[in-house]
Amino acid sequence: MYSQRLENLPPYLFARIDAMKARKRKEGVDIIDLGVGDPDLPTPAHIVEAIVRAVKEPKNHHYPAYEGMAAYRKAVAEWYGKRFSVSLDADREVLALMGSKDGIAHIPEAFVNPGDYVLVPDPGYPVYKTSTLFAEGKTHLMPLTAENNFLPVLDDIPRDVLKKAKLFFFNYPNNPTAAIAPKAFFEEVVDFARDNDLVVVHDNAYSEITFDGYKAPSFLEIDGAKEVGVEMHSLSKTYNMTGWRIGMAVGNPEILAGLGRVKSNVDSGVFDAVQEAGVAALTGSQQCVADACAVYQERRDVLVKGLNDLGFDVRAPKATFYVWMPVEDCMKTAAQFLNEAGIVVTPGVGFGESGDGYVRFAITRSVERIEEALERIRRIAP
Structure with a gap:
């Protein structure tokens, strides 16, 4: 039915993540979504x-x-x-x-x-x-x-x-x-x-x-x-x-x-x-951009410190609202975070073969939700 071109097209990563989130929400799980990079801050x-x-x-x-x-x-x-x-x-x-x-x-x-x-x-x-x-x-x-x-x-x-x-x-x-x-x-x-x-x-x-x-x-x-x-x-x-x-x-x-x-x-x-x-x-005034960066920087600092305190090896990025964390098995880690802690992170392999061994966090949720995510990770960490 479909063209060969479409058949060759891999499933879009974030559409797959959306489907996984929807499934867990149907199960009544309180999802903390640190996956897709969609700002939670309002348009100025x-x-x-x-x-x-x-x-x-x-x-x-x-x-x-x-x-x-x-x-x-x-x-x-x-x-x-x-x-x-x-x-x-x-x-x-x-x-x-x-x-x-x-x-x-x-x-x-x-x-x-x-x-x-x-x-x-x-x-x-x-x-x-x-x-x-x-x-x-x-x-x-x-x-x-x-x-x-x-x-x-x-x-x-x-x-x-x-x-x-x-x-x-x-x-x-x-x-x-x-x-x-x-x-x-x-x-x-x-x-x-x-x-x-x-x-x-x-x-x-x-x-x-x-x-x-x-x-x-x-x-x-x-x-x-x-x-x-x-x-x-x-x-x-x-x-x-x-x-x-x-x-x-x-x-x-x-x-x-x-x-x-x-x-x-x-x-x-x-x-x-x-x-x-x-x-x-x-x-117009670019103060709104500076204000948003201040919010993201606070979130970055909380997440990076929290992950490092839990034994992960994470560097604080100078830009973007992402944190790129090395792990042994990105698919296993992403699945564990979702299934055992209700946390969505993006497996690095979804961005290409060289992304294997990493997961990506998006700091597009409040400090309170990030702290809750860290506490959930602490509870499931070996």
């Missing part, structure tokens, strides 16, 4: 007020522009200028997205022919691989290991793969490992892309969720980055807008034009009222 009031005003405007009820409202693209360009000192032409170098997943899912269709390789971090956001599959490309997995600070070793990629490679996906601050990358690595990626004629796609959705004074860079800050690639970004994590579905792709205008051609054939753009709310988010 000034953004909500902006969409309420915009929804009441009849002009916003028509088809939006495929590339995004001029005001939204201008706000994105100005935000990049203030935040990263990156200069963007709002007309040519900014494209509105329905969240960064939208851009990641569609960009291989613009550049990958059947049999071409796409270089994908492992572990990594599952959509890097599934979008490649839909474009009938092949994924070459780049292992992220603790020994290399969860950065891919570019020299390990075989020459025969590079000859047929078209796209290079990477993501720092990183999901799922919470690792950060130095600018020197970004510079290495630029040179690597030039040498091998690659389109670079940097997924920077977590740049604003940072701790201990760390400020995450943009890939586009690097000289030459705009010549070889684009950056996907999102308002989802920064402003607690995961359900609103709004983001942006920025950078090389030719690459964006290719992505735009795909999108103009498969969707009709982002609802203008949501884009007006995006303008309010990007141009």
